[in-house]
Structures are given as C-alpha cells and as structure tokens.
Amino acid sequence: MRPYRHLATKLCAGSHGASIVVCRHNANRGAIPRHGSDLRPRVCMSSLVAVNTSRRLHTESIHSNKGSLSHFEIRTDGTHPAIFSSPSQGNSAALEAIPPIWLRDNCQCSSCVHQDTKQRNFDTFELPPNLSFQKVEEAQNGYQVQWSDGHESFYEKDWLARAGLKETSAIQQGRAPNPVLWNTDYLAKEGAPSVQYDAVMDPTSEEGVREWVTAIRNFGFCYVEGAPVDPGKTQELLERIAFIRETHYGGFYDFTADLASKDTAYTSIALPAHNDNTYFSDPSGLQMFHLLSHTEGEGGASLLVDGFSAAKELKETDPEAYKILSEVPVQFHASGNEGISIQPYQAFPVFLLDPVDKELIQVRWNESDRAALQIHPAGSQKWYNAAKKFDTLLKSAKYEYWEQLKPGRPLIFDNWRIMHGRSAFTGKRRICGGYITRDDYISRFKMLYYGPEHVLKNIHVGA
Ligand SMILES: [Fe+2]
Numbered sequence: 316m317r318p319y320r321h322l323a324t325k326l327c328a329g330s331h332g333a334s335i336v337v338c339r340h341n342a343n344r345g346a347i348p349r350h351g352s353d354l355r356p357r358v359c360m361s362s363l364v365a366v367n368t369s370r371r372l373h374t375e376s377i378h379s380n381k382g383s384l385s386h387f388e389i390r391t392d393g394t395h396p397a398i399f400s401s402p403s404q405g406n407s408a409a410l411e412a413i414p415p416i417w418l419r420d421n422c423q424c425s426s427c428v429h430q431d432t433k434q435r436n437f438d439t440f441e442l443p444p445n446l447s448f449q450k451v452e453e454a455q456n457g458y459q460v461q462w463s464d465g466h467e468s469f470y471e472k473d474w475l476a477r478a479g480l481k482e483t484s485a486i487q488q489g490r491a492p493n494p495v496l497w498n499t500d501y502l503a504k505e506g507a508p509s510v511q512y513d514a515v516m517d518p519t520s521e522e523g524v525r526e527w528v529t530a531i532r533n534f535g536f537c538y539v540e541g542a543p544v545d546p547g548k549t550q551e552l553l554e555r556i557a558f559i560r561e562t563h564y565g566g567f568y569d570f571t572a573d574l575a576s577k578d579t580a581y582t583s584i585a586l587p588a589h590n591d592n593t594y595f596s597d598p599s600g601l602q603m604f605h606l607l608s609h610t611e612g613e614g615g616a617s618l619l620v621d622g623f624s625a626a627k628e629l630k631e632t633d634p635e636a637y638k639i640l641s642e643v644p645v646q647f648h649a650s651g652n653e654g655i656s657i658q659p660y661q662a663f664p665v666f667l668l669d670p671v672d673k674e675l676i677q678v679r680w681n682e683s684d685r686a687a688l689q690i691h692p693a694g695s696q697k698w699y700n701a702a703k704k705f706d707t708l709l710k711s712a713k714y715e716y717w718e719q720l721k722p723g724r725p726l727i728f729d730n731w732r733i734m735h736g737r738s739a740f741t742g743k744r745r746i747c748g749g750y751i752t753r754d755d756y757i758s759r760f761k762m763l764y765y766g767p768e769h770v771l772k773n774i775h776v777g778a
C-alpha cells in the first residue's frame with residue numbers, strides 16, 4: 316500500500332522507555348486531477364466503463380490525492396511515553412505532544428467501537444483525567460498500548476499514518492476520484508458520459524450502479540441509454556441510487572407545463588443555467604429529468620453548464636472575483652407556494668469551499684431565487700462585479716452545453732456542481748424525475764466505489 320512506503324519505525328520497548336518514531340514524508344503524488352487542476356480528458360468515453368470499473372483505479376486514487384506531511388512520533392516524555400506530531404504541513408521539526416485522550420477517544424477496539432453500528436461505545440468524558448500510556452509495544456502491523464486505567468488499545472500503523480491526511484477526508488467526503496472539468500469542446504470531442512439502463516437495473520449486480528454513480532461523480536452528469544419511456548420505471552431507476560427526496564413540490568414528479576406549482580420550471584419559457592434548491596440549507600445532490608414526450612411543438616433543448624469548470628476559470632483569471640464569490644453570504648428563497656417561504660438557515664456564498672483545504676464543494680447559483688446579499692449595500696458593488704464575471708462565463712459558448720432530451724434517455728446530474736436550464740418551447744412537454752439528497756448520493760458512491768471496508772476504516776480517522 317502506497318501510504319506506508321514512507322513509514323519508518325523505530326522502537327525501543329520497555330514499560331516507560333518506549334519510543335516509536337513514525338515518519339511520513341510529504342509526497343505530493345498528485346496523479347489525480349482534483350477540482351482546480353487542469354482540464355484534461357482523463358477518460359475516453361469509449362473506455363469509460365472499463366476505466367470506471369477498474370478496482371486498480373479505486374485503490375490508487377484513494378492514495379494519490381495530494382498528501383499532507385504527517386509526522387508521528389511516540390517517545391518518552393519524562394515519566395510517560397507520549398505521542399508527538401507535527402501540526403503544520405511541511406514542518407516536521409515543530410513537534411507537539413498529542414493529548415493521550417485523542418488516541419483513546421479514537422480507540423478502534425471491539426469494545427470501544429460497536430462492531431455492528433460502528434458507533435463509539437463508551438463515554439469519552441468519563442475517562443480518568445490523567446489518562447496516560449503505561450506501555451507501548453510494536454507488533455507487526457501496529458502498536459499495542461496499555462493505558463493507565465488498564466484498557467488496552469491497538470493502533471494499526473495504517474490507521475495512524477492516515478490520521479490527519481487529506482486523502483482520508485477525500486474518502487470521508489466522497490470526493491470525485493477522477494474529476495473531469497469539462498467544457499463544450501471537450502464534450503464535442505469525447506461525447507457525453509452514459510451508461511446502459513439494463514446494466515444499472517441488473518438485479519444480480521450493483522456493478523452498473525457503481526459505474527453510473529462514478530461517472531456522475533467524475534463528470535457531474537450522465538445519461539442512461541435504453542430506458543423504458545415510463546414514469547414508474549424511471550422512478551425505479553432513480554431509486555437504484557437512493558430514495559427520492561420529498562420537497563414542497565412533491566417527491567417523484569411527472570408534469571406537463573401547466574404552472575401548477577407556481578415556479579418558472581413549470582412554464583414553457585427559457586430558463587438560464589441555474590442550480591435547483593438554492594433555497595434549501597442542503598440543496599439536493601442529484602436531479603433526474605426524463606422527457607417522456609414532446610408533442611405539438613418544438614424547442615426546449617436542455618442546457619448543462621459545469622459550474623466547477625467555470626469557477627476554475629474565474630479563479631485563474633480573476634482570483635479576487637473568485638474570493639468574493641466564495642466569501643460574501645447570499646440568501647435565497649422559495650416563496651411561490653401558499654403558506655411556504657423557505658430560506659437556508661444561513662446565507663451561503665456562491666462558492667462553498669471546504670474549510671480545511673479550500674477545495675470547491677458546491678456552487679449555489681440561481682438568479683430567480685436569489686434574495687439579499689448579507690452584507691451592507693454600500694459594499695455590494697464588488698459582489699455584483701464578480702457575479703457578472705461568473706455569469707458571463709456561464710453564458711459563454713465555451714461552457715453552454717445544449718442537448719435535446721429524448722424519451723428513453725434520462726439525464727441525471729450533480730446539482731452541487733452542474734447548472735441546468737432549457738430553451739423556450741412550444742407544444743406539450745411531459746417530463747418526469749426527482750431529487751436525491753446529496754448525503755445519500757455520496758454515501759452510495761463511496762460504498763460502491765471505495766468499498767465498505769475502506770470507507771468504514773476511515774470513519775474514525777481525522778485531523
Ligand atoms: Fe431547475
């Protein structure tokens with residue numbers, strides 16, 4: 316396993332003389348492009364299935380995200396052995412003691428972690444205040460610790476090495492393993508990602524679902540080819556990923572343009588690229604559209620824009636604008652239905668960044684539903700300037716990917732990354748679809764892509 320290649324251990328056994336030096340040198344093994352890396356065709360569409368189903372890719376990508384320097388050292392400090400670690404990246408000289416409670420709190424033993432629920436099975440705050448190591452011994456793949464209160468813990472070297480590493484949080488958060496930030500040139504050349512309905516619905520295997528959610532995670536969207544033109548079957552298809560989210564518009568929907576829900580989505584006018592559910596604290600992670608029929612008219616082409624790709628260009632060309640859109644809090648609302656006015660519990664910036672590594676996590680963009688900027692109006696000009704720049708990118712031919720939806724070819728996309736819209740249309744259009752919450756989509760992706768063993772092993776590791 317790659318992360319342990321850099322582990323060096325040294326041990327002097329003895330009840331109070333134990334010292335373990337665990338060194339993990341920084342290795343920027345950036346073989347995997349992350350959001351913010353170059354737009355590079357990573358996967359040829361014709362080989363999409365082959366690449367995405369490769370287990371080799373799975374283990375490599377876990378460990379080849381940019382690593383952080385973690386230096387662990389267990390050594391005697393006066394009377395008791397203690398763990399030391401370098402809290403800052405790239406500075407292994409600045410070691411600080413880790414309080415023993417951190418290790419004990421994260422004890423992985425079968426009495427500390429409930430083996431069925433994986434939940435913590437003890438009360439951390441009932442532990443003796445002066446908890447210390449009595450003894451530390453090296454075993455083949457880890458360290459046996461005897462505590463002053465008699466408890467014994469075993470810490471795998473593997474686990475210890477991952478504590479505080481960036482790739483651990485990549486697994487926890489279900490980051491895209493091989494993200495392809497696309498533009499229209501890319502899609503014109505490579506085609507849009509798609510999977511086969513029959514593979515996804517195969518009752519004997521989840522392999523098709525794994526391909527599907529992996530493609531969605533990497534590209535932000537995916538078509539399903541060969542689906543029955545049937546709302547019930549479409550609902551079943553969506554439920555292969557997770558249960559459908561109920562909102563004030565309902566759950567699984569099947570509608571024609573009739574303004575029943577007092578939202579522009581239910582009309583026939585053009586809709587510029589937007590994210591749905593910006594008015595929720597937790598906008599849906601996935602949305603599916605399946606055009607069942609379009610009669611007595613024309614138009615209504617579907618628009619997709621890769622918000623992460625456009626954000627990356629903004630960051631490169633105008634870092635200040637990117638910064639403003641990632642800092643200024645903006646409110647959104649849904650108030651068109653009788654008796655309902657939904658707003659997030661707090662205003663969020665257009666670009667939601669991970670607080671630790673500043674990776675772009677979510678784009679929240681909806682001009683119709685945008686409410687107030689949560690800053691004093693006197694300071695708002697810079698936000699409008701930045702937003703205008705982003706809007707110009709979103710409306711450029713470089714990013715506007717148009718395609719006509721077809722019956723039998725449902726579209727699903729990641730609503731935290733991809734904006735959608737449509738051109739105006741005439742006639743009657745019947746569309747069905749639904750939302751899936753992001754947490755449930757990511758859970759499904761993680762468990763299928765990384766595998767339960769890997770995911771569960773990383774739950775209790777953190778910095
Ligand atoms: Fe929408």
Ligand SMILES: [Zn+2]
Binds near residue numbers: 423426427468
């Ligand atoms: Zn334990």
